[in-house]
Amino acid sequence: MWRSTCVSAETVPVESGQDEEQGTEGRKGFSRDVLKLVSGTTVSQALVIIASPILARLFSPEAFGLLAIFTSITKVLGVVSCLRYEFAIMLPEEERDAVNLLALCCAIVTGISLLTLPVMLFFESAIVTFLNAPGLAGNLWLVAPFVFVTGLFAALNYWNSRTRRYGRLSVARVVSSVAITGGQLAAGFGGSATGGALIGASAFGQGVATGVLGAQIYRDDRRRFSRHVSLTGIRSMLVRYRKFPLFESWSGLLNVSSWQLPSLLLPVFFSPVQVGYYSLAFRLIVLPMDLIGSAIQQVFFQRASNAERDGRLGDLTEPVFRILLRIGLFPMLTLALIGRELFSVVFGTAWAEAGLYTQLLAVWALVWFISSPLSTIYMVQEKQGFGLTMNIANFITRFAAIVAGGLTGSARLSILLFGVAGIVVYGFLCVRLLMFSGIPARRTAQIVGKALLPFLPVAALLGALKYAGAPMILPLVVGIGACGLYYLFLLRKDPELREVFSGIGLPGMR
Known part of the structure; x- marks a missing residue:
């Protein structure tokens, strides 16, 4: 049976300097492990991203x-x-x-x-x-x-x-x-x-x-x-x-199948060309997010297994959620506004349609990026039935989205509905996983609202530039520049994010 994993400082006091030292070492260990994975992932993903404009022209x-x-x-x-x-x-x-x-x-x-x-x-x-x-x-x-x-x-x-x-x-x-x-x-x-x-x-x-x-x-x-x-x-x-093949196999099969539905159904209704647009959009929108997300997921799974046994899962989960949100929110929402311009400049005008696909999928990619590392929580708590239910919902909504667009003859509508379905399902999944860890929905909403505030002025500026018909390069420069300044500010002012990238540790591992 699931139990609350939030442990207050009053109920579990730090009784000695040795405990503090062990907590510090735990935080350092988490970030060291993340950074080891990130280093390799950075190089591998950088090669793919650098080569993509060349491959797109070949x-x-x-x-x-x-x-x-x-x-x-x-x-x-x-x-x-x-x-x-x-x-x-x-x-x-x-x-x-x-x-x-x-x-x-x-x-x-x-x-x-x-x-x-x-x-x-x-x-x-x-x-x-x-x-x-x-x-x-x-x-x-x-x-x-x-x-x-x-x-x-x-x-x-x-x-x-x-x-x-x-x-x-x-x-x-x-x-x-x-x-x-x-x-x-x-x-x-x-x-x-x-x-x-x-x-x-x-x-x-x-x-x-x-x-x-x-x-x-x-x-x-x-x-x-x-x-x-x-x-x-x-x-x-x-x-x-045996629960893994009995429940998780079907859950995993539904989950992966739902991810692959665009590549398997778009050619049925349209042609491999639309799949090509989607694949490049998906590749470029997911790879940067996967750079940090997959590394955190690997390490979070291992730490969460121990934290669940110790009754401290909530202490680990909330700071990880905050960090994922701060890393992903600004660039993904920016991409939702300037994706077409970005792809036209980087890959050529032949791939402008792929840029439009990224705009339709960007918000979904953000919600997925946040919830994906946290999804191991239900495995740690052996709630395979919940995972299966969520993946059934994911598959049904995505299948319906692609087919609806296909029947109307619009690939763009298929992609849009696919993204909306992902936002709904993964958003609900994220909230439930945080609740499993002992974090109430109200607290989740507060964290999201605070993270969203810095983006609002940039969104207004980009919207005004596009509405005024500014040259394509201008909103692109503004968007990329704003993202760069945002990350510089976070690394300077945000201690949690700075700890992840500096290897000092991660709050919540105390």
Whole structure:
């Protein structure tokens, strides 16, 4: 049964300098772990962002659309490639149990990948026809190995988080980004600017990343594996954490499927070109947010598991929520006003439609960015039923949004309704997760209102410039400049945000 996790300073006093020292070390440890992940993610995401304007001029929107469709298929299958047992790796107190969970994940992903290959080969023609994507023909056999390496990477990733060796993950991410981006650029400049080339480079890069991470883990942890892995232990973990395949597999499948609906349904109603616009918009709107969000999620999951056991989850969650809001709110709302101008200047006028898509999705991206790291709360509290319910709602509303736009013949309406559905579902999810942690909705509203105030003057100025018909470059310069000044001010005046980036610590870890 869920219980309140807010612990006041009066009920749990700091009795000694040693306790204060341990609290300080906890805050430092949280930020060190985040920064290790951020460092690798920064380099890998920077490579992708830097290369994107070049790739956008080498490859057509249709080629990007084919890559997005292929990636969506692999993500839908990949989410259940370990039957969600990978999430359980973080939970056991005994190392023996975690090791056997990792072995269980490796066995499951191998079996599912072997079953996927003949299915893709046999049904390739039907899949290509349904998705209205003839460019996928001859490439679907890659789905099986792609599912294998991504599923294995997910399991290794959670083992890595459990052992807090975040530097290894940073190396793997950088290597993956270099391999994928390098392969795509080589294909483009070599005259093979096709969707198949983008798909092949992505599969190669993911395989390299999994190999690098797996080699590092095997080198450092092979004695743990040989000492603890057993068939009895694997069977025990299979039963002990059966809620993950029973509930979380369906929840995860619905969640990922709902994310991939635009890439899978837009070509049915329109063509891969619209998928290409959406994929670039999604890529550029999510990657910067993912830079911090995914790193915080990795570390928050590990810390939240301990905080829940100690009855201090609320003390950890509120400052993390404030930081996520302050990081994401200003740039995402700015992008909602100047996305079309940004894409036209950076990627060329051929991609202006993708810029419009970013404007339609920006507010949803903000709400997602805030709620995503916090979503591990329901896993820590073993509320898998709640997660399943939310993902069912997410899938239904997004499916209805895309289909409604498709039936009216408007891709823009599909994207707009998709974004609105995400705002509603993820907004409700965020409020509920904070309540699970002991933070009331009224307190959440106060935090959001305070964070929103600095953006209002900038929104008024940008709106006035666009209404007056100012040159495209002017609102773009104003928006980017305002974001830069905002972050400089925060780093100077906001102690919580400064602690995250300086590695001093994170309030709430006391």
